[in-house]
Amino acid sequence: MPELPEVAALAADLRERAVGRVIDRADVAEFSVLKTYDPPLTALRGARITGTARRGKFLDLIAEPPEGAQLHLVTHLARAGWLRWRDAMPDAPPKPGKGPLAFRLRFTDGSGFDLTEAGTRKRLAVYLTTDINQIPGVASLGPEPLDASFTPEVLAAILGGRRTQIKGVLRDQKLIAGIGNAYSDEVLHAAKMSPFRLASSLSPQEIADLHAVIVGTLREAIDRSDGLAASDLKKEKKAGLRVHGRAGEACPVCGDTVREVSFADSALQYCPTCQTGGKPLADRRMSRLLK
Numbered sequence: 001m002p003e004l005p006e007v008a009a010l011a012a013d014l015r016e017r018a019v020g021r022v023i024d025r026a027d028v029a030e031f032s033v034l035k036t037y038d039p040p041l042t043a044l045r046g047a048r049i050t051g052t053a054r055r056g057k058f059l060d061l062i063a064e065p066p067e068g069a070q071l072h073l074v075t076h077l078a079r080a081g082w083l084r085w086r087d088a089m090p091d092a093p094p095k096p097g098k099g100p101l102a103f104r105l106r107f108t109d110g111s112g113f114d115l116t117e118a119g120t121r122k123r124l125a126v127y128l129t130t131d132i133n134q135i136p137g138v139a140s141l142g143p144e145p146l147d148a149s150f151t152p153e154v155l156a157a158i159l160g161g162r163r164t165q166i167k168g169v170l171r172d173q174k175l176i177a178g179i180g181n182a183y184s185d186e187v188l189h190a191a192k193m194s195p196f197r198l199a200s201s202l203s204p205q206e207i208a209d210l211h212a213v214i215v216g217t218l219r220e221a222i223d224r225s226d227g228l229a230a231s232d233l234k235k236e237k238k239a240g241l242r243v244h245g246r247a248g249e250a251c252p253v254c255g256d257t258v259r260e261v262s263f264a265d266s267a268l269q270y271c272p273t274c275q276t277g278g279k280p281l282a283d284r285r286m287s288r289l290l291k
């Protein structure tokens with residue numbers, strides 16, 4: 001799933017390619033991905049792209065129509081969605097079907113991009129709105145971790161009194177925007193902290209350290225993906241991860257074997273030596289099944 005650094009890179013790549021171009025048409029190939037109906041997609045016709053932005057994991061394409069209010073074409077790529085730029089689009093609108101294509105935007109010069117997601121049940125979401133804060137998932141976002149206003153004190157207020165596991169807090173979009181399953185694993189590994197620590201149990205020093213690691217990890221990932229085209233981002237993300245998705249491999253810090261444990265609706269990866277005093281975490285789901 002693309003998280004803050006990848007969506008930031010997608011926004012930068014799209015800014016480079018799309019600003020100044022004029023929209024010919026926007027079409028859905030899978031109707032369930034379009035979450036708004038007013039304004040309709042036809043409102044984009046003739047609109048000029050003036051910029052791109054990111055909020056949390058949402059990608060915002062800003063368009064000025066010939067008349068009327070500025071439009072925001074907002075995309076959330078969910079778990080498996082992706083954006084593919086194309087220099088030459090077919091003239092005909094896409095046919096709804098079973099393929100990976102979910103949404104297509106075509107500019108008047110024939111270029112454009114596809115939003116794709118493998119599988120029949122698509123989770124990626126597209127919104128067209130005049131006010132990005134009307135999108136419920138955007139309105140409820142927590143603070144942006146790379147904003148100057150995200151201070152250690154702000155993090156302390158988020159964690160304070162919260163008797164839930166730190167892993168869940170880090171990837172909760174309502175508490176902090178843009179961090180998902182991958183970067184929460186990376187942050188906790190870099191902070192040498194157990195993913196199961198209770199948020200409320202962190203000392204002021206641990207909170208200050210965690211804050212520095214959050215900012216540092218995200219900045220590093222953004223620097224790595226800076227200037228990369230959308231097509232190269234996934235490879236770069238995977239190459240930069242130290243523990244996430246690397247169960248069974250050696251920890252690059254200490255050489256111990258990276259382990260995996262179920263967490264919420266998926267799994268997390270961590271290094272026992274770096275993070276949990278050498279002791280593997282109990283897999284609750286597994287032990288429940290064995291009882």
Ligand SMILES: [Zn+2]
Binds near residue numbers: 254274
């Ligand atoms: Zn380690």
